[in-house]
Amino acid sequence: MRFPAPLKAGDRIGVTSPSSGVDADLLPRLEFAVEVVETRGYEVVVGECMDGAGHISAPAADRARELTAMLTDPDIRAVVPPWGGELAIDLLPLLDWDAIRDAEPTWVVGFSDMSTIITPLTLLTGVATIHGNNLMDTPYVTPKGLLSWLDIAALPTGSTFTQSSPGVHRSSGFDDYRDHPDAYEFTLDRDGRWIRLDGDGDVDVSGRLIGGCVEALCNLMGTRFGDTAAIPGDQLIYLEASGDDAATICRNLHGMRLAGFFDRAAAVLIGRTRAPGIASLSQYDAVVDALGCLGVPLVADVECGHVPPFLPLVNGALGRVVHNATESTVIQTLD
CATH class of the missing domain: 3.40.50.10740 (Murein tetrapeptidase LD-carboxypeptidase, N-terminal domain)
Known part of the structure; x- marks a missing residue:
């Protein structure tokens, strides 16, 4: 890398x-x-x-x-x-x-x-x-x-840096830049921490980071542009849904799994989303339905999506995810 x-x-x-x-x-x-x-x-x-x-x-x-x-x-x-x-x-x-x-x-x-x-x-x-x-x-x-x-x-x-969940996010809406072009402070009005979707237990797992927006990446499956086999070793895959409903996201995740996108996943991080569910399927359910069979930790509500604030992740960096009752962190090394 x-x-x-x-x-x-x-x-x-x-x-x-x-x-x-x-x-x-x-x-x-x-x-x-x-x-x-x-x-x-x-x-x-x-x-x-x-x-x-x-x-x-x-x-x-x-x-x-x-x-x-x-x-x-x-x-x-x-x-x-x-x-x-x-x-x-x-x-x-x-x-x-x-x-x-x-x-x-x-x-x-x-x-x-x-x-x-x-x-x-x-x-x-x-x-x-x-x-x-x-x-x-x-x-x-x-x-x-x-x-x-x-x-x-x-x-x-070679640098190593750590980011931790701030435990707060914006519950709804976005700033209107037409009325407030100089907005510089997030409205973080709701508490919320990461949750594990696949079961209980602490998470401490490492691998190279790769991922992005589900609605964008799903269209690259089966092409060289979405072939995660290019990154050797264990991977920490992160994904986030922009706005598609849970049934669409579930279908996309199934397709990505069948295409081999998660073949080297040591864990999957899911960004916090406001995208809707359907009557019998939530966004959480969609992830478990499509990816529960991987047998790896599925950690949701990470600050890597369309809901402010933003936790930047470096594609290709060595990452370590720690999530337990007192800590939710991502440690990245540029190496």
């Missing part, structure tokens, strides 16, 4: 939209987020593929060209999108994978539809990526126990 060089003051960070762009009335939030990154001492370069008038920021060829250019530019040390979207998958056959693999590794950050990009990047190139807050989420103050992707990307290779 290869890890990009740590970010340092003066480094350049690229912003592009591999999926959805930014509406004109949300540009003040984008500008505020860029300013927050610049206050860390970085130079921010905003690309041309940023149009938010439609469901994609630019034609697929243009988006692929811009992302490839940023990932092969030695002066750009990290790439972050404003947010996810719907159709990042159309970039996969258009990216210059050989050029990206041969280039100096660059940090790529994001979640949601960006899983369609960052997870294949790790699987196909052996370069670590960060499943963490997108640019529009970056201004939020990080709760105690968690780190921002900017903190992680500044760590040298």
Whole structure:
């Protein structure tokens, strides 16, 4: 596994939209987020593929060209999108994978539809990526126990860091960036800790981290872009549901299991979600129905999904998950 060089003051960070762009009335939030990154001492370069008038920021060829250019530019040390979207998958056959693999590794950050990009990047190139807050989420103050992707990307290779569940999350809704473009404090109004879905007992398990958004990754099964066999040894697989109902998620997880996605799983972490159940199947039930047969710990309500706050996970990092009556932590080593 290869890890990009740590970010340092003066480094350049690229912003592009591999999926959805930014509406004109949300540009003040984008500008505020860029300013927050610049206050860390970085130079921010905003690309041309940023149009938010439609469901994609630019034609697929243009988006692929811009992302490839940023990932092969030695002066750009990290790439972050404003947010996810719907159709990042159309970039996969258009990216210059050989050029990206041969280039100096660059940090790529994001979640949601960006899983369609960052997870294949790790699987196909052996370069670590960060499943963490997108640019529009970056201004939020990080709760105690968690780190921002900017903190992680500044760590040298070989570093070990620990994140712990803050025990609180946002119960509903999101900040309206049109009315509050400078929002920087999460509304964390509900208590909640991780839970084990497959039974009782403490969890202490290790492996390399890999995962992302279920609705994005399920479409990569049976292709080289979703082949977890590229990562040797035990794996800590993390997944999160964006919004699909429990029956759809259950079906997707079954398909991913049948495709071999979980063949090396030592545990599965499930992100906290507000996605609905159906009358006879909850989101928890969906996970157990599809993955209970794996015989590994299934730990749910981890802060790695669409419900704030965010616990960034590094695809490709060595991870250790500890969950018991007094502790819920993820320890990651960039090695």
